Amino acid sequence: MPTGELLTIPFDVYRYDPADGSTPRYARYTLELAPHTPVLTALLRIRSEIDPSLALRYSCRSAICGSCAMLVNSKSRLACQTQVGPEFAEHGRIVIDPMSNQPVIRDLVVDQSPFWKEYERIVPHLILDPMHPMPEGRPTSMSPAQVARFEETPRCIACGSCYSACPAVAADPAFPGPMALAKLYRFVVDPRDTASQDRLMRIQPGGLWTCLRCHLCTSSCPKDVRPSERIRDLKEMAIAAQGATERGSRHAVGFKDNIAERGLLNESKLVRQTDGIVGMIGQIPQGLRMLRRKPEILRAPHAIEGQDEVQRIYELLEDAGEDGT
Ligand code: SF4
Ligand code: SF4
Ligand code: FES
Numbered sequence: 001m002p003t004g005e006l007l008t009i010p011f012d013v014y015r016y017d018p019a020d021g022s023t024p025r026y027a028r029y030t031l032e033l034a035p036h037t038p039v040l041t042a043l044l045r046i047r048s049e050i051d052p053s054l055a056l057r058y059s060c061r062s063a064i065c066g067s068c069a070m071l072v073n074s075k076s077r078l079a080c081q082t083q084v085g086p087e088f089a090e091h092g093r094i095v096i097d098p099m100s101n102q103p104v105i106r107d108l109v110v111d112q113s114p115f116w117k118e119y120e121r122i123v124p125h126l127i128l129d130p131m132h133p134m135p136e137g138r139p140t141s142m143s144p145a146q147v148a149r150f151e152e153t154p155r156c157i158a159c160g161s162c163y164s165a166c167p168a169v170a171a172d173p174a175f176p177g178p179m180a181l182a183k184l185y186r187f188v189v190d191p192r193d194t195a196s197q198d199r200l201m202r203i204q205p206g207g208l209w210t211c212l213r214c215h216l217c218t219s220s221c222p223k224d225v226r227p228s229e230r231i232r233d234l235k236e237m238a239i240a241a242q243g244a245t246e247r248g249s250r251h252a253v254g255f256k257d258n259i260a261e262r263g264l265l266n267e268s269k270l271v272r273q274t275d276g277i278v279g280m281i282g283q284i285p286q287g288l289r290m291l292r293r294k295p296e297i298l299r300a301p302h303a304i305e306g307q308d309e310v311q312r313i314y315e316l317l318e319d320a321g322e323d324g325t
Contacts, residue, residue: 006032009084010093011042017106035085039094040068042084055107063222066159070108071097076161076220099164114173115163118180126187127195146191153186153230155223162217162227168210175210178217178227185230188237197241204238209248250274260314263304
């Protein structure tokens with residue numbers, strides 16, 4: 001796109017004001033803009049030149065404060081960090097909606113209470129040993145390897161993009177959400193925290209396994225915090241701390257063991273490992289339907305050709321896990 005060129009860009013902006021009794025709608029505004037213009041700047045121009053009633057939230061305009069998160073062409077983004085040119089080139093217009101998974105207060109402003117409530121629930125501060133408080137006026141020392149374990153999570157600016165993008169939050173409002181879990185991880189791996197084990201014990205039955213591993217949180221994060229990877233780490237640590245106590249963790253462990261054993265899933269065995277004998281009874285109708293379509297599921301699968309290579313991969317992964325590489 002040549003620099004200096006102005007684009008004529010249509011914006012379809014979500015408008016809703018519960019106070020005036022109107023139903024939600026999209027308002028069309030058209031602006032002439034340079035391609036590198038941030039979406040936030042375009043919205044502020046709409047507000048100052050066309051419609052002063054448009055409500056939105058922002059502060060720093062520099063991708064630091066985290067307050068301008070919204071949906072830009074259906075993706076959770078920071079409006080101040082997203083340029084209009086690429087969005088227009090891909091979609092032919094720019095559709096702006098408020099963040100998902102949080103109730104709309106007005107136009108693009110959402111009530112972030114659910115997001116902050118989950119953050120509060122993970123107890124987002126170090127819990128120290130009262131017998132060994134931090135030395136006053138002196139730094140505590142940590143090795144580079146210890147610091148490296150949580151170098152990403154402090155980058156979080158609490159913008160809520162990941163919470164908005166998360167289908168597990170949409171499906172189950174009790175799910176803590178990616179940001180809260182990434183922060184929880186940060187305290188679990190901090191060697192100064194004395195509640196790590198307790199935090200892990202509480203999170204496995206507290207919704208950890210509701211995460212679908214879709215990675216939408218990671219792709220929507222403007223600061224590369226990679227919450228889905230931290231949730232994966234938490235799952236491994238929770239199983240190491242207390243075993244597979246939840247349906248989700250039993251399923252994950254069963255899946256891994258099945259593949260290690262024969263390179264293929266033994267579906268009836270996996271159901272037994274996940275739900276136990278009693279749980280299997282509830283799945284009899286579904287099992288009979290599967291049996292009609294695929295009678296071979298009754299036979300335990302033979303090991304696949306090259307199973308020794310699968311086992312070698314498992315060994316390499318286990319070695320890598322042990323030395324932390
Ligand atoms: S990976 Fe998990 S936490 Fe992240 S968006 Fe998907 S379901 Fe939500
Ligand atoms: S993890 Fe990323 S997307 Fe989620 S709140 Fe923090 S900065 Fe925003
Ligand atoms: S206005 Fe602060 S992050 Fe966008």
